[in-house]
Amino acid sequence: MYPITTAHYLALSAALLLIGTVGVLTRRNIVIVLMSIELILNAVNINLVAFSHALRNLDGQVFAIFVITDAVAEAAVGLGILIALFRNKETVLADEIDLLKW
Amino acid sequence: MLTDTLFFYTFAALVLGGGILTVTRKSAIYSAISLIVSLMGVAGLYLLQDAEFLFVVQIVLYVGGIMVLFLFVIMLVNLDQAARERQYSRQWPVALACVLAVGAQLGWFLYKGAGAFQIASPLPAAASAPGLGNTEMLADVLFSEYLLPFEVASVLLLVAVVGSVIMAKKRV
Numbered sequence: 492m493y494p495i496t497t498a499h500y501l502a503l504s505a506a507l508l509l510i511g512t513v514g515v516l517t518r519r520n521i522v523i524v525l526m527s528i529e530l531i532l533n534a535v536n537i538n539l540v541a542f543s544h545a546l547r548n549l550d551g552q553v554f555a556i557f558v559i560t561d562a563v564a565e566a567a568v569g570l571g572i573l574i575a576l577f578r579n580k581e582t583v584l585a586d587e588i589d590l591l592k593w
Numbered sequence: 594m595l596t597d598t599l600f601f602y603t604f605a606a607l608v609l610g611g612g613i614l615t616v617t618r619k620s621a622i623y624s625a626i627s628l629i630v631s632l633m634g635v636a637g638l639y640l641l642q643d644a645e646f647l648f649v650v651q652i653v654l655y656v657g658g659i660m661v662l663f664l665f666v667i668m669l670v671n672l673d674q675a676a677r678e679r680q681y682s683r684q685w686p687v688a689l690a691c692v693l694a695v696g697a698q699l700g701w702f703l704y705k706g707a708g709a710f711q712i713a714s715p716l717p718a719a720a721s722a723p724g725l726g727n728t729e730m731l732a733d734v735l736f737s738e739y740l741l742p743f744e745v746a747s748v749l750l751l752v753a754v755v756g757s758v759i760m761a762k763k764r765v
Binding site: 493496497498499500501507510512514518519522523527536537540544549550559560561562565567568570571574578586 | 594597598601605608609612613615616621624625628631632635638639641642643644646647650651654655658659662663666667669670671672674675678679680681682683684685688689691692695696699700703707712714727730731734735739742746749750752753754756757758759760761763
């Protein structure tokens with residue numbers, strides 16, 4: 492068995508980032524798009540903590556805390572917008588909200 | 594070392610499996626449950642890397658906070674109609690092609706950079722600072738070097754709280 496290196500964590504983080512990006516780009520349901528954004532932010536956090544662990548430096552973990560703070564703020568505001576949207580347009584599908592489309 | 598390897602692959606399987614299920618499930622509830630599995634896997638990875646404080650924050654904030662928020666909204670918003678319709682947008686082949694291109698780039702960089710940046714060498718043994726745990730050291734850094742970003746983050750949270758209340762109100 493190979494020992495686990497930083498490259499393993501980076502590969503895992505890249506894979507999670509790609510999965511989240513596929514979710515954001517292809518799903519129509521806005522709730523699931525928001526969940527995919529959470530996946531992307533978690534991929535960033537895995538990366539930060541992996542480098543923090545490899546370099547024996549805590550700055551990466553501090554930045555991971557800030558990223559989590561941003562994720563919380565993003566989820567709260569995003570879901571608030573979603574509720575307001577559903578109240579006005581009765582839909583949660585991203586491509587039916589096309590008022591600005593020519 | 595062997596247990597570390599074993600745990601890493603277990604948590605990686607949780608993270609990736611949960612992530613793929615989150616993106617592909619039709620029902621938003623199943624997606625949310627899969628996302629919880631994925632976030633738990635990420636928490637396990639933090640624990641493997643001696644980031645105990647982040648492990649607790651991940652469980653309490655993500656699994657306990659954000660996911661409950663998501664489940665509330667799923668139950669508040671009527672998703673039955675959306676579950677019966679087409680799940681993927683029409684541009685999905687283009688999106689998939691772009692993501693695969695980015696994935697190929699990332700894989701190539703990892704393959705080439707593994708030697709150049711020494712990220713493929715085994716991790717050094719944990720240097721245990723006497724008496725100071727991860728949380729204490731993190732608090733030290735957070736409240737000295739990163740005090741201003743910390744305060745800015747609190748202002749951001751205040752703005753988010755006010756913003757989400759105004760957004761979700763019936764009449765502004």
